[in-house]
Amino acid sequence: MKIKLSTYTGINQKYQFHNFIEGKSNQLALYVSYRFTNNLKNFYNLLFLYGKSGLGKTHLLHAIGNKILIEDYRKKVIYVHSENFIQNMINSLKNNSIEKFKNYYRSIDVLLIDDIQFFSNKKRSQEELFNTLNTLFEKRQKIVITANCYPSYISGINECLKSRFKWGLTISINPPELNTRINILLHKALENKINLTYEIAKFIARKSYSNVRELEGILKKIHIASLFNKEKITIHLAKKILNKLMKYKKKNIDILSIQKTVSKYFNITISDMISKKRSQSIVQSRQIAMTLIKKLTKYSLSDIGIAFGKKNHTTVLYACKKINQFKKQKKQIYYDFLYLFNQLNS
Known part of the structure; x- marks a missing residue:
């Protein structure tokens, strides 16, 4: 059955729950996100996911939207980045179509809104978002919000809106621990048809404490180096590339x-x-x-x-x-x- 996606901003279908790499750092967020889709009218209808960039927040947003649409394609599920919401609102004000904008967002079944911190110091946009959330909450519709930090720590957001963020479940996603980093590297290698052994993945993972994007970037650099030099990926090659990267990243810490x-x-x-x-x-x-x-x-x-x-x-x-x-x-x-x-x- 063909899935109908939002015409405003669609759900990226490549992101699914089954290809989200689970570990201690994100286990609770994954579990809650999956359960969130099971019953659209359960006891909580707002989920707030927070964590630094590259830890999987957007992946979970799309996975939630995809699962809901797969189970019922008639549901009106909207994924929108905060910057797009703000720009859409500004365009609607310019075109005298703000009522159409309001009706659109307040008539949906599931709102997935990414990087809420971009609403910082945007008073008019915050007011519209506040009213939208109130309407959806009263109708018991689903809302999922992501941010780069806990709601209380987001500067430039009024307290009334912060209190709305705390209405539901607030779940953190932490940087991946060693085993998760290893699994991420092995998964990305398999996905991109890169010949990577467990030992080399472990070596790379031990040298990195960052996020999924950086791990993927390191893997790609090592892969390109192996292709360019026409040699297999070895610990020696990985060490050589990592040393170069660390040299570039070295900072004067003061x-x-x-x-x-x-x-x-x-x-x-x-x-x-x-x-x-x-x-x-x-x-x-x-x-x-x-x-x-x-x-x-x-x-x-x-x-x-x-x-x-x-x-x-x-x-x-x-x-x-x-x-x-x-x-x-x-x-x-x-x-x-x-x-x-x-x-x-x-």
Whole structure:
């Protein structure tokens, strides 16, 4: 049976649940996403998936849409990137067709909206999205939203809209652990007809702590090198390519570069981070940045404190202590710290 896709922005049919590589880092997100499609009128109708770029959020969005359409092609399922939603709304205002725009989005069965952080500081678009979500929620229709961080940490989004994001289930997708990285490499090799052994995949995976896209990029570079040199993919060749990549990625890590990395990750400004603001998102991002500087540089505790708005060295010590507590408690904020540590240290 032919599946009818949305004429606004279609569902990419190559993304299915069966070709999503499962591991400890994404197991819960995969399970919840699959269950989400089983009963369109169950006890929750909003799913919020968050995690850094390249971890599979968009894949799961398309997989949800595909499964729903396969089971009932009459369902009106819309996948839209946030930038497209905003642009569609602006065009509708210009063309005096805003009512048509509203009716379109409020008449669907399943709304899949990607990268919600792009609504940051877009007040008119946020207002329209807020009203759309309210309407769909009242009708018990399905909504899936993705973002690069937890709802509370998205800057430039009004609190009313953030509260709507928390109506349903909020699930994180973390960077893949070693076994998942190995499986991703083997899957991509098979998919692209690349002769890759388990031992070589493991060697590559041990050298990388990043995301699916970067793993795929590394594999392609090694494959191209083997074709160019007319030799098999060996650990020696993989090591040679990885050493080159690491050389290009090598950064001069200092206080400012770490502050920039952390502020970008949490969608806040550096001025917020070094201010006296005490909101949870600001405080935790500040603690992460301080701890990263302590671990990755040779700056003294006093120097680090001064760089964060002339704070006392005891504040830096307390920040490191808190991150260690988060590690023992296995809290999400520690995994954010770990991801940033690996990113900066790679």
